[in-house]
Amino acid sequence: MNILLLEDNKKLNETITKRLKIKGYKVESCIDGSDAIEKIGDGFSCFVLDINVPNIDGIKVLKKIREYYREIPVIIISASVELDDIKQSYDFGCNDYLKKPFFIDELEIKIEKLCKIQDDLIHFDKDCHFDYKSSLLVINKKEQRLTKKERLLMNLFLTKRNQVLSYEAIENYVWEGKFASLESIRSLIRRLRKVLVHDYIQTVVDTGYIFKTK
Structure with missing residues (x-):
């Protein structure tokens, strides 16, 4: 399964990428929202998006994904506790929201749960x-x-x-x-x-x- 990860914290990005690859997933990682937008159509089965990233924020990337893919799971990961951010994430179609800091195991569990229904x-x-x-x-x-x-x-x-x-x-x-x-x-x-x-x-x-x- 191919996952797109958008996370601008390089250390966290590398940690998540390494752990997901150990689980057998293919991971395309981005630190910039505009880069993620360009890669949306590259055949992903799951998207993991941070909100506060350079150029184009994760909410806008989520909106773009949902213009074309209604069923592919999207997980938002963010340090934001703003209710508006959380509400917008669900309003625009995220499947789950994970607040930082979190255990990588939590993210793995959410991906496994959501992607069981996905057919590649x-x-x-x-x-x-x-x-x-x-x-x-x-x-x-x-x-x-x-x-x-x-x-x-x-x-x-x-x-x-x-x-x-x-x-x-x-x-x-x-x-x-x-x-x-x-x-x-x-x-x-x-x-x-x-x-x-x-x-x-x-x-x-x-x-x-x-x-x-x-």
């Missing part, structure tokens, strides 16, 4: 699935490694299955807030369609696309 494999066909752990698309038992933008688009489609996605929604998520021309979006769609083989991605005229699954 997202099936959208009996012969096809996306593996969040390895960020691989598997079609007819053949592995297809995706580019970063293809992976982000796949993440977005699978969290919004059978829902219409506008060009703007794709631009905001895949290009991470940067401008993307309509032709760039269409080019990315063509590349992913070629990888998928089957016609899962359908065009919604003048609007965007929909990923159709049963």
Whole structure:
């Protein structure tokens, strides 16, 4: 299982990372909120976020996560005792809140409890699935490694299955807030369609696309 850790205290970051790796987890650690935002789409099964970090705080990172991932567990770790911070954390969809200082064992227990319900494999066909752990698309038992933008688009489609996605929604998520021309979006769609083989991605005229699954 792949975990993203956002903690700007380097010593605590290193301690948590070391302990989680001993437990067999893969850990991507960040000390900066903007760095965490860039990595949200990299196939994580759990997020552990401090609130008071440089550039973009943990609450804003949580909000961004919840725009695209409703089910992936998010644990807030913070020294803050402000009721507003705690309330905001739960209002924006955190699954648990751990106040510093804490025993690392406490965090391990919360991760194990929350992630038991998580499935790293997202099936959208009996012969096809996306593996969040390895960020691989598997079609007819053949592995297809995706580019970063293809992976982000796949993440977005699978969290919004059978829902219409506008060009703007794709631009905001895949290009991470940067401008993307309509032709760039269409080019990315063509590349992913070629990888998928089957016609899962359908065009919604003048609007965007929909990923159709049963």
